[in-house]
Amino acid sequence: MEFLSVSDFAGRHGLPERTVRNWCAAGKIPGAFLTGKTWSLPADAELPTRDGDKKKPSPLLKRLREEKGSKISGGIYHRTQIDLTYNSNHIEGSRLTHEQTRYIFETNTIGITEDSINVDDIVETINHFRCIDYIIDHAEDRLSEVLIKALHRILKTGTSDSRKDWFNVGDYKRLPNEVGGNETIPPEQVHSKMSALLKHYNSKKQKSLEDIIDLHCQFERIHPFQDGNGRVGRLIMFKECLANRLVPFIITEELKLFYYRGLREWGHVNGYLSDTCLAAQDQYRALLNYFKVKY
Helix, strand or coil, X not given: CCEEEHHHHHHHHCCCHHHHHHHHHCCCCCCCEEECCEEEEEXXXXXXXXXXXXXXXXXXXXXXXXXXXXXXXXXXXXXXXXXXXXXXXXXXXXXXXXXXXXXXXXXXXXXXCCCCCCHHHHHHHHHHHHHHHHHHHCCCCCCCHHHHHHHHHHHHCCCCHHHCCCCCCCCCCCCCCEECCEECCCHHHHHHHHHHHHHHHHCCCCCCHHHHHHHHHHHHHHCCCCCCHHHHHHHHHHHHHHHCCCXXXXXXXXXXXXXXXXXXXXXXXXXXXXHHHHHHHHHHHHHHHHCCCCC
């Protein structure tokens, strides 16, 4: 990742250096860090949103934040954490059951089981809970490479992958990879492709559900990380639905095959994936109705 000095960052954006330093000190520039008395800022960091430009959060986002902050159990936040984490991890091969996932969230223990459990499944489950907290806290932030990398770092920290020098937790892949037997973007092109994708997406003032699904498909075809792309991609979709006041959705185990087919066919027959996401949206909407959350 490229980093800039305060002077270079200010010059690039036409800002006073004092303003940039104040933003760094206030924690308004994600990824900025202090070395001695000098700030270093990610070259692709987004400028803070002015308070007057912030939209009022949706009733769902407001409820999620309230329940998260109050540590309320048995509500929409509780259910979202368990369902989203279980299903997204299970799609990627986790062997933890829905009940085990719920138990970890509620008690921070794994309970007694006769079957052996992969330690990474447990670590990634706990990390995924933290990822959901992150997207709730940062739902209205402009989608950026810094934010996406932060999700990957949270998801993979403490796993066996994080102990591999070549894995590059929290940053783009170093080695070529495939998805479903198909080639993905080479490592040396990932940054430019991701930058172009986000520039195109963020240029849209009002994002539709189709825009968010298209973003997800392009993200998965780039496959920017060594592993964890599916989970990070689905977290991004959930975040962007919250940001744009759209009913979010969870791709369940039952929808997995339709979801994979939709990803393959996007750009040829968009209806496959659109219909799958609409079906998932209906399932989450039923939860909102049960918990009496407006949308």
